[in-house]
Amino acid sequence: MGEQENNKTGGGNNAMAVVDEAPAAAAAKEKGRAAADPRLQGISDAIRVVPHFPKPGIMFNDITQLLLRPAVFKDAVDMFVERYRGMGIAAVAGIEARGFIFGPAIALAIGAKFIPLRKPKKLPGDVFSESYVLEYGTDCLEMHVGAIEPGERAVVVDDLVATGGTLSAAIRLLECAGADVVECACLIGLPKFKDFYKLNGKPVYILVESRK
Numbered sequence: 001m002g003e004q005e006n007n008k009t010g011g012g013n014n015a016m017a018v019v020d021e022a023p024a025a026a027a028a029k030e031k032g033r034a035a036a037d038p039r040l041q042g043i044s045d046a047i048r049v050v051p052h053f054p055k056p057g058i059m060f061n062d063i064t065q066l067l068l069r070p071a072v073f074k075d076a077v078d079m080f081v082e083r084y085r086g087m088g089i090a091a092v093a094g095i096e097a098r099g100f101i102f103g104p105a106i107a108l109a110i111g112a113k114f115i116p117l118r119k120p121k122k123l124p125g126d127v128f129s130e131s132y133v134l135e136y137g138t139d140c141l142e143m144h145v146g147a148i149e150p151g152e153r154a155v156v157v158d159d160l161v162a163t164g165g166t167l168s169a170a171i172r173l174l175e176c177a178g179a180d181v182v183e184c185a186c187l188i189g190l191p192k193f194k195d196f197y198k199l200n201g202k203p204v205y206i207l208v209e210s211r212k
Protein backbone atom coordinates (compact mmCIF):
# COMPACT_ATOMS: atom_id res chain seq x y z
CA MET A 1 0.00 0.00 0.00
CA GLY A 2 1.46 3.38 -1.02
CA GLU A 3 1.79 6.50 1.10
CA GLN A 4 -1.37 7.96 -0.41
CA GLU A 5 -3.40 4.88 0.50
CA ASN A 6 -2.02 4.97 4.06
CA ASN A 7 -3.25 8.49 4.51
CA LYS A 8 -6.77 7.98 3.24
CA THR A 9 -9.30 9.35 5.68
CA GLY A 10 -12.16 7.12 4.74
CA GLY A 11 -14.02 9.08 2.07
CA GLY A 12 -17.78 9.25 2.31
CA ASN A 13 -20.73 11.04 0.84
CA ASN A 14 -22.66 12.46 3.74
CA ALA A 15 -23.06 16.03 2.47
CA MET A 16 -26.83 16.11 2.30
CA ALA A 17 -27.21 14.35 5.64
CA VAL A 18 -25.03 16.79 7.53
CA VAL A 19 -26.58 20.06 6.39
CA ASP A 20 -28.50 21.46 9.34
CA GLU A 21 -30.62 24.58 9.42
CA ALA A 22 -29.02 27.33 11.51
CA PRO A 23 -31.15 28.79 14.31
CA ALA A 24 -33.78 31.10 12.83
CA ALA A 25 -32.38 34.13 14.64
CA ALA A 26 -28.92 33.65 13.17
CA ALA A 27 -30.36 33.19 9.69
CA ALA A 28 -32.47 36.34 9.99
CA LYS A 29 -29.50 38.37 11.24
CA GLU A 30 -27.35 37.15 8.38
CA LYS A 31 -30.08 37.93 5.87
CA GLY A 32 -30.34 41.46 7.22
CA ARG A 33 -26.60 41.97 6.87
CA ALA A 34 -26.67 40.75 3.29
CA ALA A 35 -29.58 42.98 2.35
CA ALA A 36 -27.82 46.00 3.83
CA ASP A 37 -24.57 45.74 1.86
CA PRO A 38 -24.83 47.36 -1.58
CA ARG A 39 -21.84 45.39 -2.90
CA LEU A 40 -23.88 42.20 -2.94
CA GLN A 41 -26.19 43.32 -5.73
CA GLY A 42 -23.20 43.99 -7.99
CA ILE A 43 -21.75 40.58 -7.17
CA SER A 44 -25.06 38.86 -7.86
CA ASP A 45 -25.51 40.74 -11.16
CA ALA A 46 -22.02 39.75 -12.34
CA ILE A 47 -22.70 36.01 -12.06
CA ARG A 48 -23.85 34.52 -15.35
CA VAL A 49 -26.26 31.60 -15.20
CA VAL A 50 -25.80 29.20 -18.12
CA PRO A 51 -28.62 26.66 -18.56
CA HIS A 52 -27.79 23.02 -19.29
CA PHE A 53 -24.05 23.20 -18.66
CA PRO A 54 -22.15 20.93 -18.32
CA LYS A 55 -25.14 18.56 -18.46
CA PRO A 56 -28.85 18.92 -19.29
CA GLY A 57 -30.77 20.28 -16.31
CA ILE A 58 -27.82 21.97 -14.60
CA MET A 59 -28.08 25.76 -14.21
CA PHE A 60 -24.39 26.60 -14.22
CA ASN A 61 -23.32 29.64 -12.18
CA ASP A 62 -20.40 31.14 -14.07
CA ILE A 63 -18.06 33.46 -12.14
CA THR A 64 -15.79 34.29 -15.10
CA GLN A 65 -17.78 37.43 -16.00
CA LEU A 66 -17.37 38.70 -12.43
CA LEU A 67 -13.59 38.20 -12.75
CA LEU A 68 -13.57 40.52 -15.78
CA ARG A 69 -14.84 43.34 -13.58
CA PRO A 70 -12.04 44.21 -11.13
CA ALA A 71 -14.22 46.40 -8.90
CA VAL A 72 -16.75 43.63 -8.39
CA PHE A 73 -14.04 40.97 -8.00
CA LYS A 74 -12.44 43.19 -5.34
CA ASP A 75 -15.78 43.69 -3.57
CA ALA A 76 -16.16 39.93 -3.25
CA VAL A 77 -12.63 39.44 -1.89
CA ASP A 78 -13.01 42.43 0.44
CA MET A 79 -16.20 41.06 1.95
CA PHE A 80 -14.46 37.82 2.89
CA VAL A 81 -11.41 39.70 4.18
CA GLU A 82 -13.60 41.92 6.36
CA ARG A 83 -15.24 38.83 7.82
CA TYR A 84 -12.06 36.86 8.60
CA ARG A 85 -9.50 39.56 9.48
CA GLY A 86 -8.55 39.53 13.15
CA MET A 87 -10.04 36.11 13.81
CA GLY A 88 -6.75 34.29 14.27
CA ILE A 89 -7.12 32.40 11.01
CA ALA A 90 -3.82 30.64 10.26
CA ALA A 91 -4.84 29.05 6.95
CA VAL A 92 -7.16 29.65 4.03
CA ALA A 93 -7.77 26.37 2.20
CA GLY A 94 -8.90 26.83 -1.39
CA ILE A 95 -10.71 24.13 -3.34
CA GLU A 96 -9.49 23.40 -6.89
CA ALA A 97 -10.22 24.98 -9.22
CA ARG A 98 -12.38 27.96 -8.46
CA GLY A 99 -11.41 28.27 -4.80
CA PHE A 100 -7.91 29.01 -6.11
CA ILE A 101 -9.22 32.24 -7.64
CA PHE A 102 -10.43 33.76 -4.38
CA GLY A 103 -8.49 31.95 -1.66
CA PRO A 104 -4.98 33.35 -2.19
CA ALA A 105 -6.15 36.97 -2.24
CA ILE A 106 -8.06 36.44 1.00
CA ALA A 107 -5.13 34.63 2.60
CA LEU A 108 -2.64 37.38 1.76
CA ALA A 109 -4.96 40.10 3.00
CA ILE A 110 -5.51 38.47 6.40
CA GLY A 111 -1.91 37.27 6.82
CA ALA A 112 -2.73 33.57 6.57
CA LYS A 113 -1.09 30.77 4.61
CA PHE A 114 -2.86 29.38 1.56
CA ILE A 115 -3.43 25.63 1.30
CA PRO A 116 -4.45 24.23 -2.10
CA LEU A 117 -6.92 21.34 -1.83
CA ARG A 118 -6.30 19.62 -5.14
CA LYS A 119 -7.94 17.10 -7.40
CA PRO A 120 -6.31 13.60 -7.35
CA LYS A 121 -2.71 12.96 -8.32
CA LYS A 122 -1.69 16.62 -8.62
CA LEU A 123 0.27 16.96 -5.36
CA PRO A 124 3.77 15.46 -5.31
CA GLY A 125 4.10 14.77 -1.58
CA ASP A 126 2.25 12.55 0.88
CA VAL A 127 -1.42 13.40 0.92
CA PHE A 128 -4.68 13.00 2.78
CA SER A 129 -7.52 12.06 0.40
CA GLU A 130 -11.30 12.45 0.58
CA SER A 131 -13.81 11.38 -2.08
CA TYR A 132 -17.25 12.95 -2.52
CA VAL A 133 -20.31 13.12 -4.77
CA LEU A 134 -21.18 16.21 -6.84
CA GLU A 135 -24.35 17.56 -8.47
CA TYR A 136 -23.00 16.11 -11.71
CA GLY A 137 -20.48 13.39 -10.88
CA THR A 138 -17.97 12.19 -8.29
CA ASP A 139 -14.54 13.49 -7.39
CA CYS A 140 -11.78 13.47 -4.78
CA LEU A 141 -9.76 16.14 -2.97
CA GLU A 142 -6.23 15.85 -1.65
CA MET A 143 -4.11 17.92 0.74
CA HIS A 144 -0.41 17.65 1.51
CA VAL A 145 0.43 16.08 4.84
CA GLY A 146 2.05 18.81 6.94
CA ALA A 147 0.20 21.69 5.27
CA ILE A 148 -1.55 22.50 8.52
CA GLU A 149 -0.63 21.93 12.16
CA PRO A 150 -3.03 20.45 14.73
CA GLY A 151 -5.12 23.20 16.29
CA GLU A 152 -4.53 25.79 13.57
CA ARG A 153 -7.64 27.73 12.63
CA ALA A 154 -8.71 27.41 9.00
CA VAL A 155 -11.32 28.77 6.60
CA VAL A 156 -12.30 26.81 3.47
CA VAL A 157 -12.95 28.91 0.35
CA ASP A 158 -14.77 27.99 -2.86
CA ASP A 159 -16.88 29.78 -5.46
CA LEU A 160 -20.12 27.87 -4.92
CA VAL A 161 -21.92 25.42 -2.69
CA ALA A 162 -24.48 23.16 -4.33
CA THR A 163 -24.93 19.85 -2.52
CA GLY A 164 -22.17 20.65 -0.03
CA GLY A 165 -20.29 17.46 -0.87
CA THR A 166 -17.11 19.30 -1.86
CA LEU A 167 -17.05 21.45 1.28
CA SER A 168 -17.73 18.42 3.45
CA ALA A 169 -14.75 16.62 1.92
CA ALA A 170 -12.58 19.69 2.48
CA ILE A 171 -13.65 19.92 6.13
CA ARG A 172 -12.89 16.23 6.64
CA LEU A 173 -9.44 16.64 5.07
CA LEU A 174 -8.51 19.54 7.34
CA GLU A 175 -9.93 17.90 10.46
CA CYS A 176 -8.04 14.71 9.63
CA ALA A 177 -4.87 16.78 10.04
CA GLY A 178 -6.13 18.19 13.34
CA ALA A 179 -7.12 21.64 12.05
CA ASP A 180 -9.86 23.73 13.64
CA VAL A 181 -12.18 24.57 10.72
CA VAL A 182 -13.83 27.84 11.68
CA GLU A 183 -16.08 28.33 8.65
CA CYS A 184 -16.53 27.72 4.92
CA ALA A 185 -16.87 30.71 2.59
CA CYS A 186 -18.52 30.72 -0.85
CA LEU A 187 -19.60 33.46 -3.23
CA ILE A 188 -22.69 31.58 -4.32
CA GLY A 189 -25.18 29.27 -2.66
CA LEU A 190 -27.73 27.36 -4.67
CA PRO A 191 -31.25 28.22 -3.41
CA LYS A 192 -31.87 24.86 -1.84
CA PHE A 193 -29.15 25.79 0.66
CA LYS A 194 -30.43 28.95 2.26
CA ASP A 195 -28.53 32.09 3.29
CA PHE A 196 -26.70 30.69 6.24
CA TYR A 197 -26.53 27.07 7.31
CA LYS A 198 -24.20 24.51 8.79
CA LEU A 199 -22.29 21.74 7.13
CA ASN A 200 -20.51 18.99 9.07
CA GLY A 201 -21.36 21.17 12.04
CA LYS A 202 -19.52 24.13 10.48
CA PRO A 203 -21.07 27.42 9.36
CA VAL A 204 -21.08 28.25 5.66
CA TYR A 205 -20.89 31.95 4.84
CA ILE A 206 -22.47 32.75 1.47
CA LEU A 207 -22.42 36.13 -0.26
CA VAL A 208 -25.29 35.61 -2.72
CA GLU A 209 -27.85 33.01 -3.72
CA SER A 210 -28.03 31.81 -7.30
CA ARG A 211 -30.67 33.85 -9.16
CA LYS A 212 -32.14 30.79 -10.96
Ligand SMILES: O=P(O)(O)OC[C@H]1O[C@H](OP(=O)(O)OP(=O)(O)O)[C@H](O)[C@@H]1O
Nearest residue numbers: 096097098134135161162163164165166
Ligand atom coordinates in the same frame (compact mmCIF):
# COMPACT_ATOMS: atom_id res chain seq x y z
O1 LIG B 1 -21.54 21.69 -3.33
P1 LIG B 1 -21.11 20.69 -4.35
O2 LIG B 1 -22.28 19.89 -4.88
O3 LIG B 1 -20.03 19.80 -3.86
O4 LIG B 1 -20.57 21.46 -5.62
C1 LIG B 1 -19.72 22.57 -5.54
C2 LIG B 1 -18.43 22.36 -6.29
O5 LIG B 1 -18.70 22.18 -7.70
C3 LIG B 1 -17.87 23.08 -8.45
O6 LIG B 1 -16.63 22.54 -8.76
P2 LIG B 1 -16.45 21.30 -9.76
O7 LIG B 1 -16.50 20.04 -8.98
O8 LIG B 1 -17.44 21.44 -10.88
O9 LIG B 1 -14.96 21.43 -10.23
P3 LIG B 1 -14.19 22.57 -11.08
O10 LIG B 1 -14.05 23.77 -10.20
O11 LIG B 1 -12.88 21.91 -11.35
O12 LIG B 1 -14.99 22.87 -12.31
C4 LIG B 1 -17.70 24.25 -7.52
O13 LIG B 1 -16.59 25.05 -7.89
C5 LIG B 1 -17.56 23.59 -6.19
O14 LIG B 1 -16.22 23.20 -5.90
Ligand SMILES: Nc1ncnc2[nH]cnc12
Nearest residue numbers: 058059060061135160162
Ligand atom coordinates in the same frame (compact mmCIF):
# COMPACT_ATOMS: atom_id res chain seq x y z
N1 LIG C 1 -24.94 24.79 -10.69
C1 LIG C 1 -23.61 24.91 -10.60
N2 LIG C 1 -22.97 25.96 -11.17
C2 LIG C 1 -21.61 26.09 -11.06
N3 LIG C 1 -20.85 25.21 -10.42
C3 LIG C 1 -21.44 24.17 -9.84
N4 LIG C 1 -20.96 23.14 -9.12
C4 LIG C 1 -21.99 22.34 -8.78
N5 LIG C 1 -23.15 22.83 -9.23
C5 LIG C 1 -22.84 23.95 -9.91
